[in-house]
Amino acid sequence: MDIKKLPEGTIERLSKYRRCLTTYCKFYRENIFSHELARNLHLTPEQVRRDMMLIGHSGSHKNGYNIEELVEKISEVIDCRGKTNVAVFGLGNLGQAIVRYLQDKETRLNVEAIFDVNPEKINKPFLSVDCYHIKDLKRIIKEKDIRIAVLTLPGDDAHDMALEIAEAGVTGIMNFTPVPLKLPEGVFLEEYDILTSLEKVAFFAKK
């Protein structure tokens, strides 16, 4: 299978398998069965085995998967593009949370630049990452070879900003603003809306 054609769901689960294996499993044991990995992530064992087949990995009937080998295989697939430089747009609480989060985790995603418009934030590093004025985005994105933009700006300017960012060469945008974006083809977009999730929980939570 051409790994570039892996379904989005598989990629999401591979990321979760790896996190589960490196964070919660590796200290205790050497092997893990598909049904154990499945239980940890609330999936079916069939789903886990199907994902493993898609990336060409197999375990043994007797011992399951060797954890170290499996982590290595998953990393080969999802980190296939090597290190990826990320810029965070908006250094409010959410922007700060994301910069900190990515620095704390084992991941190939490097935050290489932050953008904001607040003069008190610009030209001061945050957790060792430089913060630039948004008007310089074109130059900085090119200079630092930024591939991914994470938007945590207020919604009002999000759309125009995203178009400018895409034009500057970014090929993946993670949109945390409440405004759904429409981007040129060739730019991969993922959106997440905190309020929608919370309103859903409120609706389905029993009274």
Add this chain to the structure above:
Amino acid sequence: MDIKKLPEGTIERLSKYRRCLTTYCKFYRENIFSHELARNLHLTPEQVRRDMMLIGHSGSHKNGYNIEELVEKISEVIDCRGKTNVAVFGLGNLGQAIVRYLQDKETRLNVEAIFDVNPEKINKPFLSVDCYHIKDLKRIIKEKDIRIAVLTLPGDDAHDMALEIAEAGVTGIMNFTPVPLKLPEGVFLEEYDILTSLEKVAFFAKK
């Protein structure tokens, strides 16, 4: 249709329709067509019309939906449980972002309590919301009639904490920690993992 049986996807979209209508549409006009609403949110007009049918709302062929009426109808459905009290667990950057976000938005979700373990944060209000020690969660959840818990704690303690929170009477949990949770029946769980989303964007972003 019994609105308690509405599918999760419909509830998510209703939340998004309302946001779109109240934020970006209401200043410009009185009516909107299903295809316009669909385009704004990257849906099909059929999907929008199906959702409206499910909540028993219809527009006119000539003028589409009246925006004010539609917002009112959606609010009747998704706010049917009235005001919902929320507690945020963990007052790091993400916790702070969520408290601020919910206070800024028109929503029936009220953050009534924050929990943390850091003595420098406890007993000081953050944006007028009191911050308590996690050991008092049982008492505070009952006293303040907290229905929804938002978890932004480090992953290590998330599972035990969530069980304790559920036992105290919370019926909906929004989990932002990287640890997937297994909760008792009757507690609605929604999970979101930032790193998984970002790794997915990195994978699919063209080089």
